[in-house]
Amino acid sequence: MFFIAQDYDLSALGCSDAVSERIMKNTGSCSGGGQLNVIGFDIATTGGFYELIEVCFDSQEETTLYTKHTLHGANIAAKDVEEGRPSFKTDSGFFSVSMNTVYAQASQLELMTTLLGDAANLLYNNSHTPVSKLWDSVHRLPFSALLNNAIPTGNYEDLANQIIDPSQQLYFAKGHMSPDADFVTIAEQDATYYFINALPQWQAFNNGNWKVNISFCNKVR
DNA sequence: GCACTGTGAA
DNA sequence: TTCACAGTGC
Numbered sequence: 001m002f003f004i005a006q007d008y009d010l011s012a013l014g015c016s017d018a019v020s021e022r023i024m025k026n027t028g029s030c031s032g033g034g035q036l037n038v039i040g041f042d043i044a045t046t047g048g049f050y051e052l053i054e055v056c057f058d059s060q061e062e063t064t065l066y067t068k069h070t071l072h073g074a075n076i077a078a079k080d081v082e083e084g085r086p087s088f089k090t091d092s093g094f095f096s097v098s099m100n101t102v103y104a105q106a107s108q109l110e111l112m113t114t115l116l117g118d119a120a121n122l123l124y125n126n127s128h129t130p131v132s133k134l135w136d137s138v139h140r141l142p143f144s145a146l147l148n149n150a151i152p153t154g155n156y157e158d159l160a161n162q163i164i165d166p167s168q169q170l171y172f173a174k175g176h177m178s179p180d181a182d183f184v185t186i187a188e189q190d191a192t193y194y195f196i197n198a199l200p201q202w203q204a205f206n207n208g209n210w211k212v213n214i215s216f217c218n219k220v221r
Numbered sequence: 222g223c224a225c226t227g228t229g230a231a
Numbered sequence: 232t233t234c235a236c237a238g239t240g241c
């Protein structure tokens with residue numbers, strides 16, 4: 001018996017189709033009144049499921065309580081590096097609102113404006129609140145009083161615009177719980193882009209101290 | 222300069 | 232989906 005050597009391109013040895021993850025929902029309960037969901041991969045050959053990230057989700061509050069995954073520290077040095085990042089995905093059964101909408105900076109400003117009762121922004125953005133109910137967050141006066149003739153002119157600074165100010169990274173970003181950077185393959189990294197694997201986090205912190213913290217974690221061997 | 226955290230528009 | 236863009240830290 002003998003074998004005939006044959007050349008192959010290295011690329012021919014890869015997968016013909018991209019591997020995609022799925023969420024195995026409601027696999028049990030977890031602390032804080034949450035339900036467990038597992039992001040992972042079906043293994044076609046065995047019928048098994050490779051668990052990547054465990055997500056404890058509170059369906060009443062529609063928020064994630066914690067996530068859990070294994071960081072294979074020494075392997076991170078050899079991880080795939082993908083250009084750009086994918087969009088965040090939703091999935092059925094978790095949220096009653098559009099997560100893309102609520103994370104939009106315009107929505108955050110609108111919400112902060114409403115929470116503060118900030119008259120100036122409400123008048124510009126959303127006039128269905130009765131003027132009599134508005135108050136001015138800078139001058140601490142009912143807006144009806146300002147309407148007479150005391151509306152400030154010139155450098156009017158609005159409080160909501162100071163709190164939600166994207167130019168200073170003052171907005172709530174989709175902060176990864178189990179982060180992209182903790183995984184080796186692109187398929188695993190992409191599997192982290194679910195809304196249930198993110199929580200609102202100030203971008204200034206996300207892109208600052210927290211990022212440095214994460215990078216130190218990834219250097220642990 | 223590069224890697225990484227993100228964004229919004231078309 | 233693709234593209235251009237903002238900001239931080241090494």
